[in-house]
Amino acid sequence: MPQSADQQPMRVHPYWILFLGGLTLALLFAGLYDKSSSEVCVGGGYELCPDLLNATVKIKKHDLPSMVAQICGDARSNACAIRRARWQRVVCEVHVLTPEVPGVLIHELNHCRGWEHQGDSQEAYGRPWVPNWRLVHARGHID
Numbered sequence: 001m002p003q004s005a006d007q008q009p010m011r012v013h014p015y016w017i018l019f020l021g022g023l024t025l026a027l028l029f030a031g032l033y034d035k036s037s038s039e040v041c042v043g044g045g046y047e048l049c050p051d052l053l054n055a056t057v058k059i060k061k062h063d064l065p066s067m068v069a070q071i072c073g074d075a076r077s078n079a080c081a082i083r084r085a086r087w088q089r090v091v092c093e094v095h096v097l098t099p100e101v102p103g104v105l106i107h108e109l110n111h112c113r114g115w116e117h118q119g120d121s122q123e124a125y126g127r128p129w130v131p132n133w134r135l136v137h138a139r140g141h142i143d
């Protein structure tokens with residue numbers, strides 16, 4: 001028996017190519033739509049942004065830096081916002097080290113409201129913030 005008999009090239013049905021191509025285009029346009037409809041929050045570093053998530057916010061204050069570092073997963077953190085989206089609800093837990101650095105709660109509350117800074121430095125915090133579309137979509141329509 002010739003060896004080439006079981007070495008037939010794998011065939012991909014053309015409909016699969018059309019289907020996957022269409023899916024790719026759909027995702028691409030969904031991404032473009034997100035970008036074109038994106039707003040920015042110019043003053044995210046120092047004032048509250050519009051609430052995109054309507055999250056239930058819980059604020060927990062800690063007086064041990066090691067505690068905040070452990071919860072936030074970053075040794076340099078003096079605060080963080082942990083957001084969980086499920087069943088069209090978002091719960092946002094803010095953990096903050098006391099005494100609070102001025103402005104830190106506004107910063108974390110903006111994370112709770114569905115916004116992100118672009119980069120991780122004081123300078124980046126001062127630039128316009130952008131929506132976290134993954135969370136906004138997970139949250140769904142706010143009634």
Ligand SMILES: [Zn+2]
Pocket residue numbers: 107111117
């Ligand atoms: Zn932040």
